[in-house]
Amino acid sequence: MKILVPIKRVADPDNASKLKVSADGKSVTSEGLEWKMNPFDDWSLEAALRLTENAAEKNARVGEVVLISIGPNDEHTQRIIREGLAKGAERGILVDGQDVGLDSDIVASVLKAVVDKESPDLVVMGKQAADGDSNVAGTKLAEKLGWPIINYAMKIKTNDDGKTLEVQRELDTGVATVKVTGPAVLTTSDRILQPGSVKNGVTPDDHQYAKLEVGGRYASLKGIMQAKKKPIDQMSLGDLGVDTTKALSYTKFELPPARSGETTFVEDVAELVDKLHNTAKVI
Amino acid sequence: MANVLVVAELLEGKARKTTQSAITAAKQIAEGTGGSFDVLSIGDGAGAAAEELTGYGAGKVLKAEIPGGYTCEKYAATVAAAGKGYDVLVACASAFGKDLLPRVAAKLGAGVASDISAVHTEGGSLSYTRPMYAGNVFGTVAIKTDKQVVTVRQSEFGAAQESGGSSPVEEIAIQTDPAADKVEFLGVEVVKSERPDLSEADIVVAGGRALKSAENFTSIIEPLVDALGAAMGASRAACDAGYVAPELQVGQTGKVVAPKLYVAIGISGAIQHLAGMKGSKTIVAINKDKEAPIAQVADYFLVADLFEAVPALTEAVKKL
Ligand SMILES: Cc1cc2nc3c(=O)[nH]c(=O)nc-3n(C[C@H](O)[C@H](O)[C@H](O)COP(=O)(O)OP(=O)(O)OC[C@H]3O[C@@H](n4cnc5c(N)ncnc54)[C@H](O)[C@@H]3O)c2cc1C
Numbered sequence A: 001m002k003i004l005v006p007i008k009r010v011a012d013p014d015n016a017s018k019l020k021v022s023a024d025g026k027s028v029t030s031e032g033l034e035w036k037m038n039p040f041d042d043w044s045l046e047a048a049l050r051l052t053e054n055a056a057e058k059n060a061r062v063g064e065v066v067l068i069s070i071g072p073n074d075e076h077t078q079r080i081i082r083e084g085l086a087k088g089a090e091r092g093i094l095v096d097g098q099d100v101g102l103d104s105d106i107v108a109s110v111l112k113a114v115v116d117k118e119s120p121d122l123v124v125m126g127k128q129a130a131d132g133d134s135n136v137a138g139t140k141l142a143e144k145l146g147w148p149i150i151n152y153a154m155k156i157k158t159n160d161d162g163k164t165l166e167v168q169r170e171l172d173t174g175v176a177t178v179k180v181t182g183p184a185v186l187t188t189s190d191r192i193l194q195p196g197s198v199k200n201g202v203t204p205d206d207h208q209y210a211k212l213e214v215g216g217r218y219a220s221l222k223g224i225m226q227a228k229k230k231p232i233d234q235m236s237l238g239d240l241g242v243d244t245t246k247a248l249s250y251t252k253f254e255l256p257p258a259r260s261g262e263t264t265f266v267e268d269v270a271e272l273v274d275k276l277h278n279t280a281k282v283i
Numbered sequence B: 001m002a003n004v005l006v007v008a009e010l011l012e013g014k015a016r017k018t019t020q021s022a023i024t025a026a027k028q029i030a031e032g033t034g035g036s037f038d039v040l041s042i043g044d045g046a047g048a049a050a051e052e053l054t055g056y057g058a059g060k061v062l063k064a065e066i067p068g069g070y071t072c073e074k075y076a077a078t079v080a081a082a083g084k085g086y087d088v089l090v091a092c093a094s095a096f097g098k099d100l101l102p103r104v105a106a107k108l109g110a111g112v113a114s115d116i117s118a119v120h121t122e123g124g125s126l127s128y129t130r131p132m133y134a135g136n137v138f139g140t141v142a143i144k145t146d147k148q149v150v151t152v153r154q155s156e157f158g159a160a161q162e163s164g165g166s167s168p169v170e171e172i173a174i175q176t177d178p179a180a181d182k183v184e185f186l187g188v189e190v191v192k193s194e195r196p197d198l199s200e201a202d203i204v205v206a207g208g209r210a211l212k213s214a215e216n217f218t219s220i221i222e223p224l225v226d227a228l229g230a231a232m233g234a235s236r237a238a239c240d241a242g243y244v245a246p247e248l249q250v251g252q253t254g255k256v257v258a259p260k261l262y263v264a265i266g267i268s269g270a271i272q273h274l275a276g277m278k279g280s281k282t283i284v285a286i287n288k289d290k291e292a293p294i295a296q297v298a299d300y301f302l303v304a305d306l307f308e309a310v311p312a313l314t315e316a317v318k319k320l
Helices: A013-018 A039-051 A075-087 A104-118 A137-145 A221-227 A269-279 B018-033 B046-052 B072-083 B095-108 B178-182 B214-227 B236-240 B306-318
Strands: A002-006 A009-011 A035-037 A064-071 A091-096 A122-125 A149-157 A164-170 A174-181 A184-188 A232-236 A248-254 A264-266 B004-007 B037-043 B061-065 B088-092 B111-116 B118-120 B127-132 B137-143 B148-152 B169-171 B183-190 B203-207 B231-234 B261-265 B282-287 B300-303
Touching: A002 A039, A002 A104, A009 A013, A009 A075, A035 A039, A035 A075, A039 A064, A039 A075, A039 A122, A039 A149, A039 A184, A064 A075, A064 A104, A075 A091, A075 A221, A075 A232, A091 A104, A104 A137, A104 B111, A122 A137, A137 A149, A137 A184, A137 B095, A149 A174, A149 B072, A149 B095, A164 A184, A174 B178, A264 A269, A269 B282, A269 B300, A269 B306, B004 B018, B004 B072, B004 B095, B018 B037, B018 B088, B018 B095, B018 B118, B018 B148, B037 B046, B037 B072, B046 B061, B046 B169, B061 B072, B072 B095, B072 B178, B072 B183, B088 B095, B095 B111, B095 B148, B111 B127, B111 B137, B137 B148, B178 B183, B203 B214, B214 B231, B214 B306, B231 B236, B282 B306
Parallel strands: A002 A064, A002 A122, A064 A091, A091 A232, A122 A184, A149 A184, A264 B300, B004 B037, B004 B088, B037 B061, B061 B169, B088 B148, B111 B148, B203 B231, B203 B261, B261 B282, B282 B300
Antiparallel strands: A009 A035, A149 A164, A164 A174, A174 B183, A248 B137, B118 B127, B127 B137
């Protein structure tokens, strides 16, 4: 099984409250914040690695994961691709592009061009990027390819090397189960990190992965060494012949208004009830 | 002048309340630009749901009966065909809207502004405000394509009220899509609860990792939830640990709520959690660590062990 996993670099999402907006309101500045792999992509990479390994044989690779990042061709984007390679992906692609010149449509078009070249069985990607929070590119990519989209996958099971997959997806009101015939695009939910979320027909079905708290697996020392030798193909938007007309135009950015009022530390339950009942009048 | 099509969201043959939020946004767009709006009821039971939606002042209500469970591929071509006659398509930014509308947009060559929190129509030109970076930046965005597709944040657009009158109902043809044959719907487990819906409740009581077990959610959190007539929510850590079902997650990847009162119990207040609740009117934190980041947004903070404080709070609420 060959899986394409798009990974984006984003300004450290854990410190997003430190972002600033330029004086003219035209741009967001993340100065002082580290570039990190979009955590939603990290989850999808974890799913893709589980689909292409035998976890009972020291994670022996039985398939191929190709990473693709669209972003400035600099040390940060390269470092993030290397991070994914160190976790186990086989090779990377870096398409040079500036964030301000991209939107979900262009990203979907670039990914389509790469899919056309690479012919993967699946694209597994983050449902959103932690900066734009749009939740659009994966579904648009699927439509451009004429493939199905399975958003918010929490469990994935295949017995025929990804040709068909049974997927549970999270909804607002419960969980739906679908059977998908590939090739397909999948996005993942938080629960894809659970110990038994992925069954690939190679790793024994009863295998339980180590519990992951926040993101995907860490790279091993060996993985980090191997990643240094793995290839990263570099290309430009022009090489892929993609139309770079943006569908969206941002005219202004603002920080959210500061919260009004202080935090009142109450002494005990009685004071809390009194405040909620008589001051805030919410109960 | 923008003519708007609202894509209704159905659950078991009834329009979900998310639809009324989408109607509110559609009305703002239509009124602000001198246009009008229609509603599309699509899915299993669309006919009956269409009748429910005739009282909101739409020019007409379109219906497309598609039996069986929802998949994006089964609906998108029909929505896109209906959407050809409109300038703007609107749905709620629920798991349904965020799944379906981008596919429709791709079919129409339209840009998508997702999860918008406000509509602007100054001078008749449309733009939208949307939270980005987990609610730490707000961007104003215009869509440059001929057609525009937007999904709206339910907590920012109140439910439209019925305004009387009766929009005519019109049946539309179902369009097929080869991609639909690739997805077979096997089933859905819908979570039933007597409690108010998390996205619609006036009061939300949420628990975090500190609860330590599903049993403690039942014995400590649920009695307070019910004493307050509240909805129950949770942090990702609590959902991941299986203490409660994933659809109760509040935050960047869960639901965004803005109730009158939000009570965070044993929740630290990570940036991704705050993204889903900091718009609440009054925020209470019960936490044994007074330095927990939830203090950045809490109006009232009780520094206490939840296992003692919450049962006492429940008793006190019952006496009110
Ligand atoms: C991409 C991404 C998306 C995410 N999306 C979400 C999301 O949508 N929603 C979300 O919630 N999280 C989300 N997270 C996870 C988030 O970063 C935190 O890990 C999570 O919110 C922590 O949950 P918690 O507050 O319950 O647990 P903790 O951070 O462990 O906090 C537990 C709190 O309980 C307190 N406590 C412990 N014992 C007691 C006691 N006996 N009495 C009182 N207080 C006590 C502690 O002081 C602490 O403050 C996301 C993370 C990532 C990377």
